[in-house]
Amino acid sequence: MATKPPFISVWARETPPPRRGREHPALSREQIVRAALELLDAEGMEALSMRKLGARLGAGATSIYWHVSNKDELLELVLDEVYGEVRIPELTEPASWRDAAAVFAYGMRQAMLKHPWMVPLLGVLPSFGPNALAVNNTLMTAFEEAGFTGKTLDYAVGAVVSYTLGATTPEVTWLNMVARSEAGADEWLTNLMRQVEVAAADYPDMLARYSTEDFSDMGVAKSLTFDFGLVAMLDGLEVRLRWHLDESKPPDPSSASPAVDAAVDAAGRG
Amino acid sequence: MATKPPFISVWARETPPPRRGREHPALSREQIVRAALELLDAEGMEALSMRKLGARLGAGATSIYWHVSNKDELLELVLDEVYGEVRIPELTEPASWRDAAAVFAYGMRQAMLKHPWMVPLLGVLPSFGPNALAVNNTLMTAFEEAGFTGKTLDYAVGAVVSYTLGATTPEVTWLNMVARSEAGADEWLTNLMRQVEVAAADYPDMLARYSTEDFSDMGVAKSLTFDFGLVAMLDGLEVRLRWHLDESKPPDPSSASPAVDAAVDAAGRG
DNA sequence: ATCCTCATCGTACGCTGTGCGAGTGACTTC
DNA sequence: GAAGTCACTCGCACAGCGTACGATGAGGAT
Numbered sequence: 063m064a065t066k067p068p069f070i071s072v073w074a075r076e077t078p079p080p081r082r083g084r085e086h087p088a089l090s091r092e093q094i095v096r097a098a099l100e101l102l103d104a105e106g107m108e109a110l111s112m113r114k115l116g117a118r119l120g121a122g123a124t125s126i127y128w129h130v131s132n133k134d135e136l137l138e139l140v141l142d143e144v145y146g147e148v149r150i151p152e153l154t155e156p157a158s159w160r161d162a163a164a165v166f167a168y169g170m171r172q173a174m175l176k177h178p179w180m181v182p183l184l185g186v187l188p189s190f191g192p193n194a195l196a197v198n199n200t201l202m203t204a205f206e207e208a209g210f211t212g213k214t215l216d217y218a219v220g221a222v223v224s225y226t227l228g229a230t231t232p233e234v235t236w237l238n239m240v241a242r243s244e245a246g247a248d249e250w251l252t253n254l255m256r257q258v259e260v261a262a263a264d265y266p267d268m269l270a271r272y273s274t275e276d277f278s279d280m281g282v283a284k285s286l287t288f289d290f291g292l293v294a295m296l297d298g299l300e301v302r303l304r305w306h307l308d309e310s311k312p313p314d315p316s317s318a319s320p321a322v323d324a325a326v327d328a329a330g331r332g
Numbered sequence: 333m334a335t336k337p338p339f340i341s342v343w344a345r346e347t348p349p350p351r352r353g354r355e356h357p358a359l360s361r362e363q364i365v366r367a368a369l370e371l372l373d374a375e376g377m378e379a380l381s382m383r384k385l386g387a388r389l390g391a392g393a394t395s396i397y398w399h400v401s402n403k404d405e406l407l408e409l410v411l412d413e414v415y416g417e418v419r420i421p422e423l424t425e426p427a428s429w430r431d432a433a434a435v436f437a438y439g440m441r442q443a444m445l446k447h448p449w450m451v452p453l454l455g456v457l458p459s460f461g462p463n464a465l466a467v468n469n470t471l472m473t474a475f476e477e478a479g480f481t482g483k484t485l486d487y488a489v490g491a492v493v494s495y496t497l498g499a500t501t502p503e504v505t506w507l508n509m510v511a512r513s514e515a516g517a518d519e520w521l522t523n524l525m526r527q528v529e530v531a532a533a534d535y536p537d538m539l540a541r542y543s544t545e546d547f548s549d550m551g552v553a554k555s556l557t558f559d560f561g562l563v564a565m566l567d568g569l570e571v572r573l574r575w576h577l578d579e580s581k582p583p584d585p586s587s588a589s590p591a592v593d594a595a596v597d598a599a600g601r602g
Numbered sequence: 603a604t605c606c607t608c609a610t611c612g613t614a615c616g617c618t619g620t621g622c623g624a625g626t627g628a629c630t631t632c
Numbered sequence: 633g634a635a636g637t638c639a640c641t642c643g644c645a646c647a648g649c650g651t652a653c654g655a656t657g658a659g660g661a662t
Binding site for chain 2: 066068069070071073074075108181182183184185186187188189190191192195196198199202203206213214215216217218220221223224225226227228229231232234235236238239242243253254257258261262265267268271286287290291293294295296297298299301302
């Protein structure tokens with residue numbers, strides 16, 4: 063059992079000093095990353111192999127390894143390239159932290175929907191690239207100007223980012239599945255529904271709920287769901303912002319009722 | 333370029349009727365799933381190959397394919413097995429929907445931290461298994477008893493699930509990285525910090541914020557962050573529950589200020 | 603004893619990431 | 633001009649992957 067080599071983020075490793083070399087190298091890191099991005103968008107994650115990427119660049123497969131030390135490293139670069147698409151405009155109004163958050167959330171969601179292959183990567187690769195940092199910084203600054211400070215600032219920004227990620231992930235999973243079902247999405251969906259109905263026979267409430275569901279305009283429904291949760295989160299944060307500004311203590315400092323504590327402890331021991 | 337076969341969820345495919353066969357087949361689906369789960373927990377995703385799994389079961393690699401048609405299908409089964417660990421106790425108090433949500437959130441988070449390999453899977457495989465449905469159903473029922481109905485019910489539950497997923501994902505990514513860095517976590521972290529400082533030189537605010545950060549007790553910090561966002565979300569939902577019960581319209585039906593609309597539209601076109 | 607079905611397994615195919623060493627051409631130094 | 637250095641490219645090879653396929657055997661049913 064060969065232990066796998068340690069993971070070192072591109073952004074954490076020493077970059078060799080640029081020495082003068084040939085004028086026109088055939089390959090460049092930017093070029094490779096761009097080609098990889100195109101390939102991923104066109105055919106998805108499992109279509110990206112070093113050989114295919116090399117072929118697309120008119121180069122040998124292993125030539126890539128001069129510019130990039132790993133496939134993981136390449137993926138880190140591509141991922142940060144996507145973060146570059148998430149642009150948050152300067153919003154100078156006072157208390158426009160809500161707008162900044164909303165623009166980020168929708169931008170991030172759009173990026174994830176446009177590049178579905180990136181979603182699993184978020185669970186494996188860190189997001190320390192310059193573009194990811196820039197996005198994060200913009201959000202931080204907007205929240206800071208609104209009055210969030212210290213840990214509350216981190217908490218609030220983290221909450222918005224978390225919701226955005228978590229809300230979009232299953233959406234992308236769903237779309238991936240529909241896309242992969244080659245047959246018409248309709249027939250595939252009814253097939254799935256029938257099976258789920260069987261599996262969910264034990265839960266009559268669930269069946270009742272599903273039967274009233276409208277699957278015709280899924281896109282709109284997903285958007286509404288996303289917006290609902292986002293606004294709910296922002297409202298919750300706004301309450302905390304007021305507490306923060308007034309330096310008033312929240313009425314109940316902890317979320318945990320005794321019942322919750324007990325259940326969480328039990329789960330922890332299991 | 334061979335087009336990949338379509339994806340068909342385990343839960344959506346026809347299961348062959350059980351015919352009477354040998355009394356003691358050497359392998360069983362449950363056994364395989366359990367062994368796969370152990371292997372994944374012990375050595376992570378990329379250590380799970382059909383050959384290794386077969387070896388661990390004292391069987392040939394391809395024998396597994398009698399009980400499971402795919403590696404993806406096996407992973408779907410293992411994933412649902414993990415959902416089985418997320419148990420939400422019966423909370424019969426009125427208005428205990430908050431407790432139910434909190435217990436789910438902490439349970440799900442714990443499961444994800446315990447089985448880090450599952451996080452990327454959430455972006456690829458659907459969660460239609462019986463255990464996943466059970467968890468979802470319990471949450472739904474608790475919210476319904478509290479007064480959520482119709483689409484608002486879906487929205488509210490979805491918001492809690494989304495936040496939980498999205499908040500835990502980067503946590504797991506982080507832990508994975510630290511674990512993979514073979515060298516002491518401390519030295520690895522300082523190394524990363526140095527590089528990030530260089531990369532973030534353009535953002536003086538960010539540097540200032542990071543320097544006041546305390547990295548000593550990361551676990552506690554992450555827990556606090558998680559709880560903060562969760563309670564914020566629940567507060568936001570509680571406001572909506574009251575609107576819902578009073579059938580009063582929210583003061584501002586949409587989150588979108590003109591500035592946000594413009595920005596979102598621009599992103600959509602890009 | 604014969605047949606039929608369930609279940610297991612060995613082999614093989616095409617694919618993957620990537621380590622290694624040889625090759626190539628341009629620039630620097632004499 | 634000659635020699636050397638160095639950036640860069642590439643072919644080969646290795647170990648491993650998922651899994652299609654056909655052979656093989658082990659029971660129960662007849």
